[in-house]
Amino acid sequence: MRREPQTRVRPDNILDNLKTAVVCLDEQLCVTYLNTASEILFGVSARHCFTEPFDRVLPYLAEHRWRLSAAIHEGAAYTERELHLRAGGGDPLTVDCTVTPFTDFNARPALLLEFLSLERQLRISRDDQMRIQNLANREMIRGLAHEIKNPLGGLRGAAQLLEREIDDPHLIEYTTVIIREADRLQNLVDGLLGPRRPPNKQPMNIHEPLEHVRALVSTDLPAGVTLVRDYDPSIPDIPADREQLIQIFFNLVGNAVTALGASGQILLRTRAQRLFTIGGTQHRLVVRIDVIDNGPGIDRDLLPRIFHPMVSSRAEGSGMGLPIAQYLIHLHHGLIECESQPGQTMFSVFLPLEARDG
Numbered sequence: 001m002r003r004e005p006q007t008r009v010r011p012d013n014i015l016d017n018l019k020t021a022v023v024c025l026d027e028q029l030c031v032t033y034l035n036t037a038s039e040i041l042f043g044v045s046a047r048h049c050f051t052e053p054f055d056r057v058l059p060y061l062a063e064h065r066w067r068l069s070a071a072i073h074e075g076a077a078y079t080e081r082e083l084h085l086r087a088g089g090g091d092p093l094t095v096d097c098t099v100t101p102f103t104d105f106n107a108r109p110a111l112l113l114e115f116l117s118l119e120r121q122l123r124i125s126r127d128d129q130m131r132i133q134n135l136a137n138r139e140m141i142r143g144l145a146h147e148i149k150n151p152l153g154g155l156r157g158a159a160q161l162l163e164r165e166i167d168d169p170h171l172i173e174y175t176t177v178i179i180r181e182a183d184r185l186q187n188l189v190d191g192l193l194g195p196r197r198p199p200n201k202q203p204m205n206i207h208e209p210l211e212h213v214r215a216l217v218s219t220d221l222p223a224g225v226t227l228v229r230d231y232d233p234s235i236p237d238i239p240a241d242r243e244q245l246i247q248i249f250f251n252l253v254g255n256a257v258t259a260l261g262a263s264g265q266i267l268l269r270t271r272a273q274r275l276f277t278i279g280g281t282q283h284r285l286v287v288r289i290d291v292i293d294n295g296p297g298i299d300r301d302l303l304p305r306i307f308h309p310m311v312s313s314r315a316e317g318s319g320m321g322l323p324i325a326q327y328l329i330h331l332h333h334g335l336i337e338c339e340s341q342p343g344q345t346m347f348s349v350f351l352p353l354e355a356r357d358g
């Protein structure tokens, strides 16, 4: 007798891991099912949705009532591309939407709604614009930094000479201030100029620089802050400059430590991701490194500008950590993204696996 092959996954398990948001409605257009991607897309909790009218749970769909009604009563499926869904004064969602009538367990008419969020694509184009803009800004800032560097060196040298010529401790105080402030400016200018050499790329395991940063940071971590790892050991080696990767992760983890203050958790996570587009190039495989903290999050107003040079919310911050990280990632043909809300801030670095010149 032929045995049916046994499946080892439950349909719920599959549905909750889909990137597509799936919603089911009954004949009265009340919600009967909602998967995890829907919860994320529409910002709702499935537990509080069942048997509720769809437009109460999903105000984004309220204006589509007549189309949904028509679909269920006429049994007509439809698909709409690049649909802009709005709810109240919030940001619109852009989705591809498919509506399919079917019959449920009780042989009653029902609707299956599928939403594919186009946010990822939108984010790429936004990110490209941001990268181009940042590169242009960078060139201008580098030019300016160069102009400041030489006279600054002269100024410091002259103050040093002057210091040697004078005995009055009162006057020496002034030269000390000039030298100290010149050094501070010098540090800033060095930061603005960025790395002095092109990356020296060697194949390496991504976890090696990550572990190095973990060890570095762990030495003076507040007692209440924990650093947790969730690595995928099967990730193949990537061509990268070890020192530059260390600098990138050090800046990201350093920011997370600062944001957490006395207590919290930082998660370092690595994954391989298939088919990922960076700067218009689709890569077969990229490494994704997430640095996630459960701190207070980034101010909504600050978020769009955090990769700009000299943007900082901290009095002692120079606001150079993220732009430098972004530039180094750019030298590796990669991408950095950030998502933040109170309680979870995630910086994701994507690095392509294939070697490229430059």
Ligand SMILES: Nc1ncnc2c1ncn2[C@@H]1O[C@H](COP(=O)(O)OP(=O)(O)OP(=O)(O)O)[C@@H](O)[C@H]1O
Binding pocket: 251, 255, 256, 259, 293, 295, 296, 297, 298, 299, 302, 306, 311, 312, 313, 314, 316, 317, 318, 319, 320, 321, 322, 323, 345
């Ligand atoms: N994990 C995080 N949580 C909360 N805010 C963050 C986080 N990472 C970055 N930020 C915000 O982004 C700003 C810019 O970060 P960036 O690393 O560029 O500069 P900085 O840390 O202020 O100064 P620097 O790194 O040059 O010492 C920070 O001042 C902070 O407001």
Ligand SMILES: [Mg+2]
Binding pocket: 251, 254, 255, 317, 320, 321, 322
């Ligand atoms: Mg920083």
